[in-house]
Amino acid sequence: MTDKTYRQATLCVHAGATPDPVTRARTVPIYQTAAYVFKDSRQAKNLFALKETGNIYTRLNNPTTAVFEERVAAIEGGVGSLATASGMAAISTAILSFTALGDEILSGDKLYGGTHELFSQTFPKLGRTVSFADANDPSAFENKITEKTRGIFVESIGNPGLDIPDFDRLSQIAHENRIPFIVDNTVGVGLTRPIDFGADIVVHSATKYIGGHGNSMGGVITDAGTFDWDSGTFPEITEPDESYGGICYPKQFGNAAFIVKARAQFMRDMGPCISPFNSFMLLTGLETLPLRIRKHSENAQIVAEFLTDHPKIEWVSYPGLSSHPSHDRAKRYLTGGFGPIVGVGMKGGMKPASRLTEEVKLFSHLANIGDTRSLIVHPASTTHAQLPETEREAAGVRDNFVRLAIGIEDPDDLIEDLSEALKRI
Numbered sequence: 001m002t003d004k005t006y007r008q009a010t011l012c013v014h015a016g017a018t019p020d021p022v023t024r025a026r027t028v029p030i031y032q033t034a035a036y037v038f039k040d041s042r043q044a045k046n047l048f049a050l051k052e053t054g055n056i057y058t059r060l061n062n063p064t065t066a067v068f069e070e071r072v073a074a075i076e077g078g079v080g081s082l083a084t085a086s087g088m089a090a091i092s093t094a095i096l097s098f099t100a101l102g103d104e105i106l107s108g109d110k111l112y113g114g115t116h117e118l119f120s121q122t123f124p125k126l127g128r129t130v131s132f133a134d135a136n137d138p139s140a141f142e143n144k145i146t147e148k149t150r151g152i153f154v155e156s157i158g159n160p161g162l163d164i165p166d167f168d169r170l171s172q173i174a175h176e177n178r179i180p181f182i183v184d185n186t187v188g189v190g191l192t193r194p195i196d197f198g199a200d201i202v203v204h205s206a207t208k209y210i211g212g213h214g215n216s217m218g219g220v221i222t223d224a225g226t227f228d229w230d231s232g233t234f235p236e237i238t239e240p241d242e243s244y245g246g247i248c249y250p251k252q253f254g255n256a257a258f259i260v261k262a263r264a265q266f267m268r269d270m271g272p273c274i275s276p277f278n279s280f281m282l283l284t285g286l287e288t289l290p291l292r293i294r295k296h297s298e299n300a301q302i303v304a305e306f307l308t309d310h311p312k313i314e315w316v317s318y319p320g321l322s323s324h325p326s327h328d329r330a331k332r333y334l335t336g337g338f339g340p341i342v343g344v345g346m347k348g349g350m351k352p353a354s355r356l357t358e359e360v361k362l363f364s365h366l367a368n369i370g371d372t373r374s375l376i377v378h379p380a381s382t383t384h385a386q387l388p389e390t391e392r393e394a395a396g397v398r399d400n401f402v403r404l405a406i407g408i409e410d411p412d413d414l415i416e417d418l419s420e421a422l423k424r425i
């Protein structure tokens, strides 16, 4: 199929796949192999020198994973994707592939706790420092850019505060400063396409809504192919790569330079690859993404409206409510629905908030999002517990905050479960 001519729901089912040329199998086979037999020694040499494309070793490429990568690239509107073992591997691979020692990243402050730890604790140990700006305030980004800043990073829908940044303005600021705009679209997948609003690199935890069933870890990086690496200071991309006999990625691979480099060099050397089985599971999940996301969003809106009127609830945070600070941006950017996550502030603080996670019966109490099942967690004592209090507050994680990742069950059952649980508190 010619992917570019189809709409998203069609791409989710078809992009990247044709019937298996050998067996005529209709679904994508799981190529559970570590390595591939060379045709001859000339081909082997060319593959290793990046002069020919083809399979060498599953750490670098795999036919099942290749379909997954092509499908995500088609859905997100990029020139190429690279699948990784997890969402964290996607974020670290993406940033470490184009930055060098001493470089800085400027990140929005409304982030998943694990990303915050990576940025504030681990990256500095690897010679990359990250500064944080209020994700809702583009001028805060403008004021914090220094001559060492090499990229702006935000989440499309901040997990868990659900803030939606001003993509248009942030991409403009990034491009005026000749640095790429990187968006983690984990929570926004199927709702928005950050590349349409100026993102140069999109990362996902595919563990969440791409897979959608809470059964497989994975991540994926997509290159929009829009960023001109030669316009800024990116020797990691533009200088000859001595580990490949001095090839120059932009010269050889044009606007796919970044994603080729991430695979050929970083994935080869650091190795955070996905298993073919997980690629298969994520591909299967992707087929129903639009259906699931629509139902998640419908259910979340119903739950959010029910909780808004409940006497034991102090506040409800949901981009689909006019009371949400990002509601206007949600209407502009979230064209596929307002999303699956609802934040709730319990009256009475930390204790009743924790109690709610124990009193529900249908919701699963665990630290994840992106499951068909409804999930509940108290972020201040779990996913964001390691953050200092001020940074936790900045990320929108108050002590009385409970995060609901609404599933695709019958919404009446979800409301009954929450209603009964709240009665017991």
Ligand code: PLP
Pocket (backbone or CB within 6 Å): 086, 087, 088, 089, 112, 114, 115, 155, 159, 184, 186, 187, 204, 205, 206, 207, 208, 217, 218, 219, 368, 369
């Ligand atoms: N990005 C976001 C927004 C997340 O919510 C998560 C995990 O919750 C990650 C990245 C990390 O993904 P993974 O758990 O697949 O490593």
